[in-house]
Amino acid sequence: MSAHADIPAVPDWAAVRADFPLLERQVHGKPLVYLDSANTGQKPRSVIETVDAFYRRHNANVSRAVHALGSEATEAYEAARARLAAFVNVQADDLVLTSGTTMAINLVAYAWALPRLGPGDTILTTRMEHHANIVPWQLVAERTGATVRAVDVTDTGELDGDAVRAALTPDVKLFAFTHVSNVLGTVNPVREFCREARRRGIATLVDGSQALPHRQVDIAALGCDFYAFTGHKMCGPTGTGALWARREHLQAMPPFLGGGEMIREVSFERTVYNDPPHKFEAGTPNIAGHIGLGAAVDYLSSLGMAHVEAREAELRAHALDALRGIEGIRVLGAPREAAAVISFLVEGAHAHDLATLLDLEGIAVRSGHHCAHPLMACFGVAATCRMSMAFYNTHAEVDAFVAALAKVRRLLA
Known part of the structure; x- marks a missing residue:
């Protein structure tokens, strides 16, 4: 692919x-x-019309009904996931649909970091991050005793490679950083940073909110563990986005939210969870929004x-x-x-x-x-x-x- x-x-x-x-x-x-x-x-007209058409002709919940509308909604929703996955060169089953980058990062914070980190562990981030890539890690640190540390920014608004490598010390368990700065526009060398972290056994999370709308992104080639992005910045509806994660992480992580669709079987004795990505998609999603995001991906792809x-x-x-x-x-x-x-x-x-x-x-x-x-x-x-x-x-x-x-x-x- x-x-x-x-x-x-x-x-x-x-x-x-x-x-x-x-x-x-x-x-x-x-x-x-x-x-x-x-x-x-x-939003281009094609996205607006796609959302409008869903509500006018196909509105039903996904994965809940065998009637025609339910089947149409589910097919369109999962087709949007597949197109989004192809757009960033990943497998659809490794792409969790979320309300945006903030929810995606919080999912990693609570389902991956919270069960793993403890006193003496460090989450490394940078001083050019959006608050959505700072505050969730602080919340995890408060509950686990871990520490949040940041790499400084140079006078030119960049991250110095030597400073990053020096900061990737043995206590660091996760390096969370942005692909593109929302303030300065700085494009970080994601592949290089992920390679250096992986050599040291450190997981990486990349905030791709400002990257996907404006440049080619091949997540599979970056070497990260997690990649979060939002749909409304890339010509899609608000309340849409996704988290890509390595399959081994998705399988090991516990659910972030509980409810419908993220289960296979529920009894008062135990609950059997669904497979990823549905394990992390509790409740009724933003169906029309993500179908609209699929149309946005088609539009961006048509431009190149x-x-x-x-x-x-x-x-x-x-x-x-x-x-x-x-x-x-x-x-x-x-x-x-x-x-x-x-x-x-x-x-x-x-x-x-x-x-x-x-x-x-x-x-x-x-x-x-x-x-x-x-x-x-x-x-x-x-x-x-x-x-x-x-x-x-x-x-x-x-x-x-x-x-x-x-x-x-x-x-x-």
Whole structure:
């Protein structure tokens, strides 16, 4: 099995943009320039129509009925799992469907880490992590006596390989780190880090939330033990995502939640659990959402993730070049390899005020700590503005953003 084996022709990006209905709207009487895709991605018409069609024609619970609607729902749901698995080059039976990355990481925290760790053990993470890859490990540490330790970030916003290797000491049982930083766009050398951890007998968990929407990801080639990702950032519905784990982990881990579907047989004497991945999918899932995610995967595959990555690299380079012409701009970090995410500040302006003024110009950017307090502390700031682009953005929108930013800069001067 090979992920992304057939690369399509370079898309017509103007036609691609037309696939996203929301991008046609105006805000405050001005054309919307949506630069918040790291927060959530917009949805193409095919995804919206797929979810709508499910509720209009096929709505039923999965794995619960033999009637036609139940069979249709189950077939579509499991087909979406299979397409998602093929997209990241893994076996479908090793892919647990979740509500997103946060639930996926918590599943590992409670079903893998909690039963295994104790005093003297360490969970290693980094200072560029989203809170979803910090807080679950702190909760585990509080209950087990284990310790959470973090690798520092360089001034350029990267993880130094020597520092990572030095931190992988014998007490470390799990190294949990992000594939792509949601604040800086830094692309970490996942394969290298996983190789170094595996040599030392250390398990690895990779947060892929910001990677899958923007670049080719072959999980099987990375060498990690766990890979978590979310659907709403990759053009899919909210409340969707998945955890991939090595089969031996899935078989050894106890269930995280109890209820329907995750069992084979229940009596008051004992319960026999279902096989993975269903062992970890208690209750009624987000059926329509994951079917919609299957449509999102089809859409991204039709574009070709290599083309998506190249398009976004062009947009990022354009934005960075244009920002250099604005006085008083501070861009956080300068990673050598980065996704189309740029966090910045303007001298004399609070990030929230800056984002509010940009919104009045029709520009949607994110402001705040971006669920990354430790990283903000590394750079000595409380908050930043963040522009994050996707393949459906245009060079003209980058120019509109820079013009609006220059206008706001003059107003605040």
